Amino acid sequence: MSRNRLPQEEANGGTDAGQGSPARPTILDLAALCGVSPATVSNALAGKPNVKAQTRDLVLRKAREIGYHASSTARGLRMGRSWSIGLVVGDIANPFVPDVVRGVEDVVWRERKNLILCNTDFQAEKKTAYVRSLLDKQIDGMIVLSQILDDQDMERVEAAGIPLVTVNRRAPGHSCDYVGIDNQAGVRMAMDYLVSLGHRRIGFIKGLFRSSSADDRLAAYQEAVAAHGLDSDPSLVVQGDYSMESGDSATRNLMAAQRPTARPTAIVAANDLMALGALGALHDLGIKVPSDVSVVGFDNIQLAEHPLLNLTTINHPKRETGDSAARLLLQRIAGDRGDPPRSVILKPSLIVRGTSAPPSAAAVAKPRRRSASQPEKNQAEKKQAAGT
């Protein structure tokens, strides 16, 4: 109806005698108010050089005055961006995750981008639906934490030209930026440390198969067993699923052996949650930690340092993980999409606390074979500060 509206007529004026909110000002209102064209307002607000200082100041002043804020949606449509990045996690309630999220948020916030949190519950269809939704929203970039996307989703992301950073899981066959930790080094640290204490029979609670990090950690355990010539009974490796409960039951399995000498004197868990489960099980079984059995975790989640848990563990720099992922992503968004993919591999570190000690005299009384091979691999470890 209001075709051909006069230049001075306020775009929002007049007609809203009705109810509800007074319809926030558009750039047209602001332009009319300043007596310039919308284009000039846009340029002024964007700080473009082709607008007279006097005009710019006027625009800025009036803008502040009426509280003008450009519609993200409109500029998003025009510019093909959304100033938000998608963060796909499996389970935000897992204590490992929020710390990483915190790291991501911190750097994303600096560029005033928003974080869209997608909790997939590790369900394939939820993952797919979320990825679709993110693409529909024209997100600037995407971070996928501790899981991999289907090939089809992956292709969609690539086809859309959306930068993607994967964290903790490599996407096989796809090249994108990656942030992870040196899993092998971490487990090796734990193993070398336990060996230096005198342990020869070390159990391992592995994580879910089909995940690169779980594989890496298990492989590192096996390599360490071989390198140090430790007992390599297959019953020393038990399956967990990264949950506390699984750590509990895995430990009961480990300790169920009839002959006491068949039981491990130390347990390494592929993550802290399972290690805490192990502590719980051992407590229930009346097995003393660390005097009877040592326990070492992986991740160093927040509560691991509680005096009553006091878990010896491998530190996973969680916040730094999120930080690096976000940085990589932002660089990729700003810079050339064609650059070769980059990886950031963070360094684990050993944090010695109260759940580890030399094995009891009884346990080491009966030395098995003496592997004569590794004289140089003694103890490069020392007690490290808990601060990472």
Next chain:
Amino acid sequence: MSRNRLPQEEANGGTDAGQGSPARPTILDLAALCGVSPATVSNALAGKPNVKAQTRDLVLRKAREIGYHASSTARGLRMGRSWSIGLVVGDIANPFVPDVVRGVEDVVWRERKNLILCNTDFQAEKKTAYVRSLLDKQIDGMIVLSQILDDQDMERVEAAGIPLVTVNRRAPGHSCDYVGIDNQAGVRMAMDYLVSLGHRRIGFIKGLFRSSSADDRLAAYQEAVAAHGLDSDPSLVVQGDYSMESGDSATRNLMAAQRPTARPTAIVAANDLMALGALGALHDLGIKVPSDVSVVGFDNIQLAEHPLLNLTTINHPKRETGDSAARLLLQRIAGDRGDPPRSVILKPSLIVRGTSAPPSAAAVAKPRRRSASQPEKNQAEKKQAAGT
């Protein structure tokens, strides 16, 4: 350049001999492909009744075929919505928070809306900036967890007509939907339980002042002290800030009293984190829990049930909190904005675990005054299952 393009010409065809992604199909492409107008395509996809079944089927088929997905941005601009809701939290790394977030995500996901996570770090300017950003994005609604917004921010949200649900903190002077827990009942449960065990001298670690929940919990403590005629030494109430460290130092303060009888036989903390801090401090001080001192927390965070912590606490239904908040918000979004504000007050429950027991004989040996008044307030509590 391509002014006046012919109706049959594909909107995306021809010109992109260049590099990069092949530009996802628009509704124009789809319309051309189906030989109908964009309006019809839109109607067909939206399931409007004014399109012939045959046409609709064709459109749906072709849409699937070329993988057409409408741009969220474009329809957002047109429809004034964004299908995303803002979730403002103080610190996602606080173990209480992710569980609530999980609850929110769950119901929001059912409507295929997205969650924009805003971590304010409790900084006023970050809070303000995030709220601004959310409004610019035309979010459908907003949930604010465990904090209050400035009056100015609040007004902006109201002016924008964006539904808002506050969780755990009432916004004084503003009427909006609210989800919380009955703090008073929770603390009363804890106090009644401890009294029923025989405790007469109970310390309280309060949370940050200036927060309604902290006030409520403190008030409930004081009421219980009065109602049961307990020792009401002001030194029995110490300040914490909801962190584990503060629980630690607060407990050291409580236990620093020279005369043993001046020390509490039980400690109630305004949240689990501080309770865990208390456990740590007591452990360090060589004070046995629960034989020397009982400890009761509030929230029942995930790790509280670990066998080595085994914290007696008041359960705060966290996931249900997020669930209710999201439900309230979605109803408000869908329904009439003018309806009177609603509140959901969740019920706390006592979870008895290992950190509580009757006071030691030594501590109760010297009964102080016998308050003759409350015979009916004996023990309405019984050991409850930890499930809640």
Next chain:
DNA sequence: GTCCCGAGCTAAAACGTTTTTACTCCGTCC
């Protein structure tokens, strides 16, 4: 035969920006 109506579709406006192109001064250079 005319009128009306509904079914099915299209044209075009609208959403609120940014960006490209074009225009208007005005001073300077030749």
Next chain:
DNA sequence: GGACGGAGTAAAAACGTTTTAGCTCGGGAC
């Protein structure tokens, strides 16, 4: 005195939808 150029601004196109208003066509009522 006209051409040129640059500074500052304006007009209009573009982004990809949804929605409103209007069009066309055929059939039924009168």
